Amino acid sequence: MSSKWDGVMPAVFTWLKESKSGAFEIDFDTTQKQAAGVLKTQGKGGSRMSGLVGSGTLGENGYLSTKQRLSLLEALSEVSKECNVPLISGAAAETKEELAKIVEGLAKVGVDTVMVMPPKTKAIPSEKEMYEYYALSEATANDVGVTIMPYNNPDAAGYHPLSTDLLLRLSVLPKVTALKISTIDVSIIETLMLENKDLKILAGVDTVTVHAGLAGACGGITGVGVIFPKASVTMQEHISNGEWDKANKISQALNSLSYLDAQPLLMEYLKLAMGIHHNDIAGGLRTFGKKLTKQQIDDVRARYILAKERLEALDLIS
Template identity: 80%
Template sequence: METNNSDWRHSVMPAVFTWFKESKSGALEIDIDATQKYAADILKVQGKGGSRMGGLVGSGTLGENSYISVEQRLTLLKAFSEVAKEYNVPLISGAAAETKEEVAKIVEGLATVGVDTVMIMPPKTKTLPSDVEMYDYYELAEETARNAGVTIMPYNNPDAAGYHAISTDLLRKISVLPNVTALKISTIDVSIIETLILENKDLKVLAGVDSVTVFAGLAGACGGITGVGAIFPKASVSMQEHVLKGEWAEANKISQALNSLSYLDAQPLLMEYLKLAMGIHHNDVAGGLRTYGLKLTQPQIDDVQARYILAKERLGALDLL
């Protein structure tokens, strides 16, 4: 697939939010039109160097995938697929399951609605699977994806509650499966990225935590998936432009400007926090950017607002709003 980049993995991609509206009964339902519009608005934005987001990540953690039904999710992703095709970027979504058979079924379903790459979380089981069991899980996901005409991105997120860490040895083994397009490493400890890249310079690794974008780039990550970039896309794209050029001082200026918000991306309530920040950004806290997630306390709301204001002031000084 052609994109705005010669290789979409050498870019940053937004994990976009799901917008809601009230139904006639007063219940919240997904607002497909608004969700498509704001996804498109993010993909339109250019960084200071002229590049744009390299992909679209839909119905992920920030897209409330833990709260919506399978049918709602597939409908939403089909709508995202239209936006991704319009802007000539790949559509990426995730799969989390307890068994290899279940994850294979999810991959098959996502392939039918236009998803190009499936981020595969480790098995979400109470007990830690052996490396053999974990490898079998990813091997079947890869085989299923290959047969369905899509690729997979193994997703190591050891800091997230409920997900087992993938050992470095296992990451090496699954990274060379035929239809693995990249690894997504979501942790504030980027040493694992450096270890893998030193052993295989051709390996593609995407960072998944906004606060370590620059450090991940120094360690060898070629791109990233961003939540904060859905709020401040110009800043996120510009920072990645500097990272890819090795302009570390300039990249770090933007990272520092964003850091008050980027901190929230590594917290358990990242979806609730960042969606509130997006609501403040669009003056829409009580509208389309309401959430199915947990209700925040007033001190939490005040903290997010203060962090948003600080980031906005700093980015304004860098001409990155």
């Protein structure tokens, strides 16, 4: 399993199908097939995605039971091993003890790196409490043979932001492999990199991929890249080579869809766009989440078509 963190990693969708009773259930075969197809797509420079993110926000995570989630990750672990990339998934809990148990469970089904989100508490934890929460997850990761990735998402409601001082303290723990920073304020990334130029930071918002690269991020976790993987990988190739004009052209081509990555219904929107891309609109509309209105569906379709036309002009449709 390759642990090269420089690059882009797709946060793949969880595909659903109707059971005999008419209820939705996980379509493991389609989910595996789609994930493998994304990982095997090459950019113009010959590189590929460098990791696989499963059962995240875009993977219906908020609606899956623990049993469903672990079964899904076990299936995706087969794909990550086949493609020789790490499998990444998130974890959050109210207490550090509960979090440690989640890390243990994820390790058992083949997850290599756990994105650890801040504690799910209404009260804001102190810096000491926050550090202890992450420190126990790191110690647990060491015991079960995985790594962790502290996940700072200050733009999302319900997530306690991690201070730059805390992120720097966590970054030097032995089993912390990278930091995920999901924000449109890339100055956070720049501040961290100025303190430690050797940090591995992954951006988590598609609209700022190029700006995050300019600030020092070594890659990103992408939703739009699941739909247009050739474009996403090629853009990251240009970022890694310092070819900012070329990277920005691709970013501009993707902008109509990237906008959706920062919306509350990002999972529903981007999953529909993926369904349109694969001529499987019905599949893209199968979700445990919100049902989209006709106006929302038409808007996603228009945004998808615009991005596709722009990428076709750049020869970036795989």
